Amino acid sequence: MFERFTQDARSTVTGAVAEAHRVGAATVTEEHLLQALLDRGALDPLGVDRAAVTADLAAARRRGGMSRADEEALAGLGIDLTEIVSRVEETHGEGALASATPRRRTLGSSLRSALGRPEPESRHVPFTQGAKKVLEQSLRIALGRHDRHIATLHLLLALISRPGTAAEVLADHGVTYAAAEAGLAA
Secondary structure, eight states, X not given: OGGGBOHHHHHHHHHHHHHHHHHTOSSBOHHHHHHHHHHTTTTXXXXXXXXXXXXXXXXXXXXXXXXXXXXXXXXXXXXXXXXXXXXXHHHHOTTGGGOOOOOOOOHXXXXXXXXXXXXXXXXXXXXXXXXXXXXXXXXXXXXXXXXXXXXXXXXXXXXXXXXXXXXXXXXXXXXXXXXXXXXXXX
C-alpha cells in the first residue's frame, strides 16, 4: 500500500513517526499523523491555525488522550475527568497522563544513557490500531474517488472520518469532510 502514497503523504507518515520519537511516545497515533499534516502545511489552505490545533492536541495528550465523548461518558457515570487529571498531576507532576510508557531498557541503551548519548532514531515505533485504520481508510477513500495515489488529502479525510481526538480537534477548528474536500481537492 505504501507504494501508492505520494511523496507528501509518505513524508507525512514518516513525520508522524518522527513526532512520536520527539515526544517519546511508545506508538504512533492518529494525533501524530495530524501533527505531521500540520507541520507540513497540509491544512494551511483551509486557514487552520497551526498553533491552536497543536495546543488542542497537547491538551488532549494531557488528558491521557481522552476525547470529549470519553469525558462526557465518564461524567455520565459521575466521574470528573478534569478533577482526575488535576489530582494525578498534583501527585506526579504536570503532563503525567501524557507521559510515554517506559521503554524497555537494554544494556546498550543503559550504556548510551550513562555516556550521555541519545537513543538512536532508528528505534521502531509501532502504529496503533487506530493509526493503521487511518492509513487503510485513506486507501479506501482514494479508491472511492478513483484516485491513483494516496495523497495528504486522503490522509486528512481518513482522520476526519474516524471518531476520536484528531477528528474532534479538526471539527473544533472548522475542518469538516466537505470543507477539506472542497478546499484541498486538486
